[in-house]
Amino acid sequence: MQDKDVKRSADYVVGQEKRLAEIITQMDILPLVKPVLQAGADSVRITDERENTIWSSGAGAVEDSIEISMPLYLEGEVVGLLHVTAPFTQESRLRRLAELLLESLRIILVNNLKMMLTSEVHTTVISQSYDELLEINRRLSVSERRYRDLAENLEIKVAERTEELKRAHSRLLQQEKMASIGQLAAGVAHEINNPLGFISSNLQTMGKYVARFIAMLEFYRTALADRVDNVELVESARRKWQELKIDMVRIDAVDLVSQSLEGAERVKKIVSNLKGFSHVEDVEQFPADLNSEIDKTLTVLSHEISDDTEIIRNYEPLPDFLCNPALLCQVFLNLILNALQLHKKGLRLEITTLSDGKNILLTFADNGPGIPENIRNRVFEPFYTTKDVGSGTGMGLTVAYDIVTGYGGTIDVNCPEGGGSTFSIVLPIIRGK
């Protein structure tokens, strides 16, 4: 801007001086001078202030002639001279004519100057305004670009934030759901644990008592067998023994008790898994064996798994993974549920775990219908569901995605040619805080 100014002021400054010859032209002078010559002047000559002739007309000096010279003023300054030569005899008439010519020239001069000034300042103003407009335009386009960038980024940012919020929201929902399920499970487990305690300890006592009954029966039988004096009693005891199938009962009773104990033991395990699964009490991270976490999840889901479902566990021993196991159980739960719900009949779910020392790789491969290519990258989006409305929240995979990426891992889905989907999770064992 400043440079342009300097340049412009070098081009033109309001007030720049003009020479007489610049202001007045031959065209202006001629019609004024003609009548003066016709009226008897020998010559008319106009010079600038240094006596350089600008215009002259008529013959040179003639004998007996007289020269009348008058100054031409412009802006208070003498800018030229008007010379009129006339025969001596015509002097006074021509002097008046010369004065008239001078006045006409002055008027023309002022008018021309006015026109020049007007057009000059007009041009300057226009070009200056034009320059200013250009500058304004340039600034506008710069700021417009900035705003456009901003707006574009803003859209992206808003989209990102919205996505984040959606995820956070869904995670919260899911976590709340899990927490309440966990609390419920923990409550139920607690309620079951007490009676289960009675049952198993009573069963154990019962087992001992059964052994005593059997021992007592054996004692009677052996003692009776030696009584040859009372054959009748021996015989009726043997018949009763047979009638009551004591041989079988004796064995079965022991089995029943031990089987019941086993059953109670299993209930106990389920209950403890239920408690472990909900992890209501742990918020802290601790090293967990993911194989056993997957097992826990499967246990919890056992009622969802129908008889014709085949679950294959290809577990390799895994290094401990530092995590909040409840969160990973959610991942497993969601992936397994996803498979179970997609494909109810003849489902085959193959769970593979392995580790290369750096990462833990988990795959959940089902033989379901697979996910169409065009929506495959959308399945981790919040609220995206292919299931019928009501059967799924559309958040399971989103939550899984968030938890896995939260541990610095990745989760992907692949659908091999032959059908089915394979979800692969890679979790880095050592990760930056």
Next chain:
Amino acid sequence: MIEYDEFDKRMVLKLVYYGPALSGKTTNLLQLHDLLAREGRGDLMVLDTADDRTLFFDLLPFFLVAPSGLKIKIKVYTVPGQVRHDATRKAVLQRADGVAFIADSQLTQSCNNVESFENLEKNLAFVGLDAGTIPLVIQFNKRDLPDILPEAEIRQTWSPTGIPIRMASALNGIGVIDTFATLAGIAYDHLDLRYRLNVDHGLDRSEFLRKLTASTED
């Protein structure tokens, strides 16, 4: 300064009458033209006006010759006061040697005065002139009207700035020459420092002012 030709011994100065629309800038020049002697003064040139509002500028030129032979032309300009003619104001303000700010004394015009003064400062900076040092006079015009800022108040406001303040009623020719002479005087002081008008050219301050402001009555 518009032009200084040492060889030609010519100096062309520029004084600018600045101020809000309708404050009386053109009137000041008209009055100067009428009040000052024809000797050494050119014609008043009023470039196109629309309804008496200046579109481009008015110009009243003065011409004098110092004893040394130095020819001095002083071109006195008015700018158009209307806000929309800012580009013209900038163009006219270029290379000014002094500014007379014509304020409208009417109470209703206070805001316009302030805006115009700020515009002057902005435009001086724009054309590379220093608002703090350029010769400047402020004229409070239209003192003949009712509902005007009291003089005491004006002086109280402006005296700390050191800028000369003049009261005028341009329409009645009062304070017009005073304002002009004050501006010309300060402009002379500035020029004298640099071009040694007195020492080198034999032109002292009072002679300079006398030549410029010789009135028709003298």
